Amino acid sequence: MxxxxxxxxxxxxxxxxxxxxxxxxxxxxxxxxxxxxxxxxxxxxxxxxxxxxxxxxxxxxxxxxxxxxxxxxxxxxxxxxxxxxxxxxxxxxxxxxxxxxxxxxxxxxxxxxxxxxxxxxxxxxxxxxxxxxxxxxxxxGFDVLRKVRMPRRTASGPLQVPVALREDATAFVRDYRAVPHELVLGATLSGKSMFLRSLIAALAAQSVALVGIDCKRGVELAPFAPRLSGLATDPEQAAELLPVLVKEMEDRYDLIKARQGIAPGTPDEEITSDIWGLPEDERPTPIVLFVDEVAELFLVATRKEEERRDEMVTQLIRLAQLGRAAGIYLEVCGQRFGAELGKGATMLRAQLTGRVCHRVNDEASAKMALGDIAPEAVYAACSIAAELPGLAVVGDTSGGWSRIRTPYLSLAEAAATCRETAHLAPDVPALTPFRPYVPPVPVKEPGPVAAPAPVTE
Structure with a gap:
């Protein structure tokens, strides 16, 4: 016993x-x-x-x-x-x-x-x-990035969306008013697309115009078409969309000048205010521009394409330099980003305050994203394992950096969110020609309640 x-x-x-x-x-x-x-x-x-x-x-x-x-x-x-x-x-x-x-x-x-x-x-x-x-x-107490669970209480507000979890168990909040423009890099299957769709799904519930440039024929952004106010699916359409956004930015500057009594001939660079100082009933709708595969806008094969490339890059740089005050924000994404893309690449990167680097295929891309703000973060980005999709290193021009990981969000869930919030898409007249076509959802005719019984004598 x-x-x-x-x-x-x-x-x-x-x-x-x-x-x-x-x-x-x-x-x-x-x-x-x-x-x-x-x-x-x-x-x-x-x-x-x-x-x-x-x-x-x-x-x-x-x-x-x-x-x-x-x-x-x-x-x-x-x-x-x-x-x-x-x-x-x-x-x-x-x-x-x-x-x-x-x-x-x-x-x-x-x-x-x-x-x-x-x-x-x-x-x-x-x-x-x-x-x-x-x-x-x-x-x-444990590795919170191995299985991501977002905190219940996170900071939220206009143009503030929690999209990932930091390694210290706090939420990474994408605040466009504090960090207006951002560069997101990541190789195939690194989680870059998950980060992008989480941003779009979170912004879909807010009063903001979402515009996309997806030169992969729209395979990344087309599922979110019901909520998008504009979409370009190839470089030709992007070359038509970017001048419209630049013109919209200039019109908003004129609105700020007229409201504040600034002389019409004052250069835009000397205006320090923004649309948030306008009365709410006069304030234009903020615009967030998502550029997927930015390298496709730089690659050229002929002299004619080179001229078009220079124009698009110049317009992107103008939007990055002056768009914040006009309420236009950039989210530039790509697998590869380096000075060898061509003239204007380094200048564009300098205007992108926020940096998010997922697993990349070469050290040069990590250096391009993080080397100028936090050199020690380059090694952390290069050591991301392929078995951890969604893991990234985030930094900003203050020099601080940390690891984050985006929670899993399926494409179907993000697309469903955009369909449910399609009625929130603001009306921006300048973007009407670029509004993506959304086929109507077929409505099934209701069948008979009960099958008819044959008449027998």
């Missing part, structure tokens, strides 16, 4: 260990909530002072504190760690604030993030500057 009890206890322990190991691999969020969170909190509370001392984040106590310790306890005077705030558990990790001691700076804590990660047994530690003298530590 004793042997049976012993074997039962041993079997129960092995089953519990095996179940925990399986949950940690298959259901990391559940494992964190039940096992990882209590263990990490216990480690943090038990080793906080010693860990801070080992990381060099302690300072000598003040003279009054040293005198008080000697007078009351007569123990050895030890260095003081940063004052710790309340620990706040989350579904993906922990958050706590530290009040830095005099002479410390957030960079000191950020430099020890890897040591803190190992000491407290978490997946990653991120440091954010809250206010002078206070930093927030965000501890992530």
């Amino acid at each position: 004793t042997d049976l009890v012993t074997w039962a206890e041993l079997g129960g322990s092995l089953a519990a260990i095996g179940g925990a190991a399986y949950a940690r691999h298959a259901h990391p969020a559940a494992y964190w909530s039940t096992v990882g969170l209590p263990v990490s909190v216990a480690r943090l509370l038990a080793s906080y002072s010693s860990t801070m001392d080992a990381c060099g984040l302690t300072v000598e106590p003040s003279r009054w504190r040293a005198l008080a310790v000697k007078a009351t306890t007569r123990r050895e005077i030890r260095p003081v760690p940063p004052r710790r705030g309340m620990i706040r558990p989350t579904s993906t990790g922990l958050r706590l604030r530290l009040r830095l001691a005099p002479g410390q700076e957030p960079a000191d804590v950020a430099a020890s993030a890897e040591r803190l990660r190992h000491a407290w047994g978490v997946h990653a530690v991120y440091v954010r500057d809250v206010k002078p003298g206070v930093v927030e530590l965000r501890l992530v």
